[in-house]
Amino acid sequence: KSVAELGDLSGKRVLIRCDFNVPLDADKNITDDGRIRAALPTLTALREAGARVVIMAHLGRPKGEVNPKYSLAPVAARLGELLGTDVKLATDVVGESAQATVASLADGDVALLENVRYEPAEESKDEAARKELAQKYAAFGDLFVSDGFGVVHRKQASVYDVASLLPNAAGSLVAKEVGVLKQLTENPERPYVVVLGGAKVADKLQVIDNLLKVADTLVIGGGMLFTFLKAQGKDIGSSLLDEDNLQTCRDYLAQAEAAGKQILLPVDVRVADGMDFDAREAKGEVEVVSVDAIPDGKMGLDMGPETEKLFAEAVKGARTVFWNGPMGVFEIPAFANGTAAVAKALTEVDGLSVVGGGDSAAAVRVLGHSDDEFGHISTGGGASLEFLEGKELPGIAVLEGDN
Ligand code: 3PG
Numbered sequence: 001k002s003v004a005e006l007g008d009l010s011g012k013r014v015l016i017r018c019d020f021n022v023p024l025d026a027d028k029n030i031t032d033d034g035r036i037r038a039a040l041p042t043l044t045a046l047r048e049a050g051a052r053v054v055i056m057a058h059l060g061r062p063k064g065e066v067n068p069k070y071s072l073a074p075v076a077a078r079l080g081e082l083l084g085t086d087v088k089l090a091t092d093v094v095g096e097s098a099q100a101t102v103a104s105l106a107d108g109d110v111a112l113l114e115n116v117r118y119e120p121a122e123e124s125k126d127e128a129a130r131k132e133l134a135q136k137y138a139a140f141g142d143l144f145v146s147d148g149f150g151v152v153h154r155k156q157a158s159v160y161d162v163a164s165l166l167p168n169a170a171g172s173l174v175a176k177e178v179g180v181l182k183q184l185t186e187n188p189e190r191p192y193v194v195v196l197g198g199a200k201v202a203d204k205l206q207v208i209d210n211l212l213k214v215a216d217t218l219v220i221g222g223g224m225l226f227t228f229l230k231a232q233g234k235d236i237g238s239s240l241l242d243e244d245n246l247q248t249c250r251d252y253l254a255q256a257e258a259a260g261k262q263i264l265l266p267v268d269v270r271v272a273d274g275m276d277f278d279a280r281e282a283k284g285e286v287e288v289v290s291v292d293a294i295p296d297g298k299m300g301l302d303m304g305p306e307t308e309k310l311f312a313e314a315v316k317g318a319r320t321v322f323w324n325g326p327m328g329v330f331e332i333p334a335f336a337n338g339t340a341a342v343a344k345a346l347t348e349v350d351g352l353s354v355v356g357g358g359d360s361a362a363a364v365r366v367l368g369h370s371d372d373e374f375g376h377i378s379t380g381g382g383a384s385l386e387f388l389e390g391k392e393l394p395g396i397a398v399l400e401g402d403n
Helices: 034-048 073-083 096-103 127-138 161-165 172-185 201-214 222-231 243-259 305-316 337-347 358-366 382-389
Strands: 013-017 052-056 087-089 110-112 143-146 168-170 192-196 217-220 262-264 268-272 274-276 281-283 287-290 299-303 320-324 352-356 376-378
Touching: 013 034, 034 052, 034 073, 034 172, 034 358, 073 087, 073 110, 127 161, 143 161, 168 172, 172 352, 172 376, 172 382, 192 201, 192 305, 201 217, 201 222, 201 243, 201 382, 217 222, 217 305, 222 243, 243 262, 262 305, 268 305, 274 299, 299 305, 299 337, 305 337, 320 337, 320 382, 337 352, 337 358, 352 358, 352 382, 358 376
Parallel strands: 013 052, 013 143, 052 110, 087 110, 143 168, 192 217, 192 320, 217 262, 320 352, 352 376
Antiparallel strands: 268 287, 268 299, 274 281
């Protein structure tokens, strides 16, 4: 169901889930506001229809605790600028401030609840606890709109449970994302190359199994690459390792070989003693080393120049490419080369190129590319991956008209 099918919205309180999980620098400046911009069409349509808009969103992973580091205050300010109106930020999620803020709304006004992940029940596995919280959210709206595509793969109170408590619809961002991603699942032009990187190693490793079934080549870089190298018996120094998934990586390598699919891994990497993320600096000297010779105590933080060429060739030779997750710590200039090489290669694809995920989308913009150089930039990382795997996304399946 679309928002237009919800009927007359004038004076109605519309509760909407958005994904405003945007990257912030050490001074809490938003370094890429793409996810906020992506929400504007639906928010503007609701305001123009006279709705009183109540937004639910999360930032980072505060794990059920109130933590000012994860406050949505920078988001409220930026959203207000982009909408050209004051966005009233509640200082809590469902408490007195939220109630008073929602009660104060006039037609066309916009409120933003504080980070829903301050509430322990938001992400709880305990369904009854989630439902109880969802009832409190539902009390803030007459209708519910799901437009946080980046979070629809999460079975969480503000995404999933609240939807069944109110008449609901999918926002235009969710509709657009689903439309483009369907092109990748329904008969993609081949060769179909999927490039995976990023830091959410455990999340990503779980999806490889299914991606191996749909893609011809899987290119692996970023944080998860070192678990693969270790699985091949290589020394990885002090690089990121997901010990629990070592055997899984070994199985994937064997599975790919048996299925005649290619898992393309780096041949060289950039290493240093470590990094100071806040200062955007490498610690110690940055060196390029072969993946067979990562020195003890050194940390791999980007791909090397030979790998850049290798990956760029693989990408440019494809007719369909999906890329999720930066290839290195691109926020630090010394480790942005791998991500820059892949981003550039995607702009040269003769076919459909899709960039998925908050970090990858931020990376292409931070590196100076414009959105129209790519076929599509998805706001969803994990969500787009799970969609491509053919998994049911709880936040979409729960919507009316989708069952
Ligand atoms: C994302 O950044 O991919 C979404 O906002 C979901 O965040 P999560 O992985 O912490 O659930």
